[in-house]
Amino acid sequence: MPPRLLLTLLLALAAFAWPGGARAHSFAGSGGAIDLGPHATYVDDPGGRWSIDDVRRMPAGAFARGGPLERARYRDGAVWIRIELPRDLPAGAWWLVPCPAQVDSVRLYGEGLPHDAVTDLGTQVPFSARAVPFRQPVFALAPGAADPGGRVLFLRIASQTAILATPTLWRPDAFAAMAGREYALWGLYFGVLGLLVLLNLYFWFDLRRPLYLYCAVYLALFLALLLLLEGFAAQWWFPDRPGSVVYLTRAIALVAMGYTLWFGVQLIEIGRRWPWAHALACTLSLVLVSGVVLLLFLPDGAVLEAMLWLRVLWQPAFAFLLIAQWRARPDLRWVVAAFAVQVAGSSAAMGHTLGLVPSNEWARHSLDIAGLVHMIMLSVALMSRLRDSERRALEMSMRAEARLDQKVSERTAELASINRQLVTEIAERRAAQAELDAALRSERATHETQRDFVAMVSHEFRTPLSIIKAVAQRLRTHASLAEPDLQQRLSRLDRATQRMTAMIETYLADDRMREPEAARPxxxxxxxxxxxxxxxxxxxxxxxxxxxxxxxxxxxxxxxxxxxxxxxxxxxxxxxxxxxxxxxxxxxxxxxxxxxxxxxxxxxxxxxxxxxxxxxxxxxxxxxxxxxxxxxxxxxxxxxxxxxxxxxxxxxxxxxxxxxxxxxxVAATPGPSSTRPDVADAAPPIAPGM
CATH class of the missing domain: 3.30.565.10 (Histidine kinase-like ATPase, C-terminal domain)
Incomplete structure (x- = not known):
């Protein structure tokens, strides 16, 4: 699906899912709902120790007037709200919705009602004990509770988180219709977020890129936080364990703030350009997450207020980083825009909670509206990045394929040239081998001829030399030739024949050394x-x-x-x-x-x-x-x-x-075929070599 088409569909869903459209604030003419804000005044109870009698004795001037009554002081105190019901209020059954879901305790007191008739609601009360099964506290007023007119109601609201009071009276039938629409729209809202989580998980599983897993965790944390803040988790999953809902809400809020901070700096890629900012963001993220442990030992209000201020102080630095990356990295502008929406929405929500932003419908629902738009834009940005990366990968693949084709062509031509050279070289080597074989045959024939010639010459020379040697030796023994001069000449003749014989035997021996070893006995x-x-x-x-x-x-x-x-x-x-x-x-x-x-x-x-x-x-x-x-x-x-x-x-x-x-x-043990020549069987007489 193209990112722009997906963005259009998701924004359309977001428009229907806006929680502000689920509440009707003026049904007086039609008998639907009455906004009691203009009829309410309030007074702070810093220590939270006042009783209803103490409040009733206070003069009317001690109560301050305000529209939707909100206080963002994280403390153990309480706020008392005095509501004068309109004199023209029609008789009959009315349901009072005093505040959002995340209030620790809210009690209703009415003039003339006994103390045991006090109704206590809020996150500290199990959802299964509520008379009206709705995500927010709802007090069901008896048909005569507002009759006659001029009756006064007192609300005591105590919470360690922000105190927000928007008291509204509903007719039961109108309330049921409103609740049905609101649950449907919230279901659509959560469905969009759940779909985004599944899409990112699918991309992570299919592409094996950690970025999509990080985004899925980010979306899942936001979804879980909304389910807890809006009271759905207490209604659906923990109806009998209000303490678990309270701790999970505050713990996941801290984890979500820390993870959002870390995920934001990872996604806009500031680590290479500003390492110090990346290190600071990671440190603040760890501090925010560590608040989950601090909640077990310190007052919840103090921990939440400190962590919220840390987050508020980080927002200007993060906004500066977003502006810098918008200019430096055009490829990240979708991501920067998505986080800009998130910064605006969360800043408005935190300012509203801390009392820095005036209260109105947009401020109360800024986190819901900005959160959904942010999540949609972020998912579109990631899909756009995926599309761009696929396009770049396709272009790189095409270029690589073109280079590969070129290299294949070049290599094919080179191999063809080498093949031709090899064929030529093989032919030359074969011709050289043929010449070598012919030369070897010629050399062998020459060697055989030489051997035959040497053998013939040695045979022809040996006989006359032996005869000359024998004659010389006999003449030396003849008595008539005993003169010294003749004996000396005969001795020279003997030595000359000896040298000639030795020379022949030496050359014959050198020739025998070239014979194969197996040919010699x-x-x-x-x-x-x-x-x-x-x-x-x-x-x-x-x-x-x-x-x-x-x-x-x-x-x-x-x-x-x-x-x-x-x-x-x-x-x-x-x-x-x-x-x-x-x-x-x-x-x-x-x-x-x-x-x-x-x-x-x-x-x-x-x-x-x-x-x-x-x-x-x-x-x-x-x-x-x-x-x-x-x-x-x-x-x-x-x-x-x-x-x-x-x-x-x-x-x-x-x-x-x-x-x-x-x-x-040394010889081994003589075998049957070996012979052992004795002195008499030694080699034939030969002369020494030279």
Whole structure:
């Protein structure tokens, strides 16, 4: 429903629901109702201790004259009202309605009536004890109570809240008709408020916005306060508990004042602009609500008057805030206007209660009229805010959708470009993969050709070298060739063939290291077999080799031919770098899970900066100039050791010589297929590497 249409409907309902239209004040001509205000005078009883006899003895001049008689003094005293009934008052039954519902005690005395005929009504009297079941006190006068004319009635009104007297005489039938209209209009009034409460609860439940829950509580408090102030709660819900009605009325009035103050500053959003005003309003709100507890210990009149003055003092500050927000926040003008109506109505009601505003029908019903208009405008404002927020949300959603469509288009184009790039890249990678596969196949074929060539060359070279070596050794033993010069030349020939053989075996071993591990056979062997096989290649050529082992060492496991080349390379390096007068020691040791074979020389050692570089391929030490070699021996020895689960490390490289340690894993328990070569079954004689 559009907010303007809802506002029109609710204002129409408010016009019908105005309580002022329910009371007729001059039915004298038609026999309906008589306003007794012009016929009434009053006198204050500050202590509330006067009796009816004391009042009757007072002269008529002691009573002051006034229209609707009101006093806003919150105290324990009383007001005595003297009513001279008109002389032309028609005889018959009359009902007297002396005051509104919220008066603690009202008593009726008539001249010539006995004291036990006094009737006591008000909020202190249970509703079920009333002779006329109406929300306000009603005294039923006997048919002869006003006959003959000139009779005088006395009313004693006592209350700790504002005292308001509007004495009116009604014919019973006219009163019944008026009560029916009034109850119908009040029902419409409460129905509008109840509908607003339900609408706000629905919006809160549907939208999950706390603001609508706060507004529903605000409206519910106002509705409950009106039900209590107008006497409906005592009639419908607490007919036998007047004390509960009195306390609830005053407690809910204080809670409503405090909550209204807090809710108002929340709704007009002054917290960001004036934090001090927001803090002050919250503090005053707590003070007003705390009055609910003070009512249990202090006189009700004192508490209510103090809280009412606090609220009155806050009204100018709140009005200033409303004016400032009207100018600064155009989007809050509906809310500001609604609270402006509420401020005007409540100010008029409080001024009327405190005696600051003249009493009239508008002043008496200012809270009811302004309250309904305020509630309607506030609900319309919240609905308008909801509509505006939905419109803004729709606009933001449309803009976001447009941006999303643009981003989707951009992303789609980007993805298409990336997809094309990926297709191109995939094609390029496939072409590169094909080239790589072809290159790999070519490399494999080249490697196979190289292996075949190396194997062929080594086979072709071994035979003549072996023949030359054997001939050289036999010539050295021939008696006719014993001359030193010939023996020296034969020895050179022997060493040359030995170096040629060692070079072939080294390159063949490096080629074998590139084969898959599963292609190389491994065996379990005794450490002395490995040392003997390596030493046999050098003992005939150089007697400086001191190689020894013992049978107590555990068996090793690995590729014996390759390990023989590794140890032979270590021995060959030690012999090359040691002086001619020093020996090279080879010893084996048990190191737990491996056997350690140390090769010790007496050469110049290895400089600190070269101790890792010498294990690289084709790298030689700085002192290797003038000595034969290609820089492949140590690299190959370490690679063979690691390939067999061991390692080769430089234990000591000082100036007094170097010690290389070859570590070989210990063999497990020999299985049925494993073999253990003995010294005689060691690797075939090969020369040391370079």
């Amino acid at each position: 491994t065996t379990a062997f005794a450490p002395r077999a490995l040392i003997a096989a390596a030493a046999e290649l050098h003992s005939a050529m150089d007697e400086r080799l001191d190689a020894a082992s013992h049978d107590a060492l555990p068996d090793c496991h690995g590729d014996l031919p390759l390990l023989t080349i590794a140890l032979s390379n270590l021995i060959d390096n030690a012999l090359k770098y040691s002086p001619l007068e020093t020996a090279v020691r080879v010893r084996a040791h048990d190191a737990g899970d491996h056997v350690r074979i140390d090769v010790r020389d007496r050469g110049p050692g290895v400089p600190e900066g070269e101790r890792e570089r010498i294990f690289q391929r084709y790298v030689r030490g700085s002192d290797g100039s003038g000595r034969p070699g290609a820089g492949l021996g140590l690299h190959l020895a370490r690679a063979i050791a690691r390939r067999n689960g061991g390692d080769l490390v430089l234990v000591d490289g000082g100036a007094e010589g170097a010690t290389f340690s070859l570590r070989i894993p």
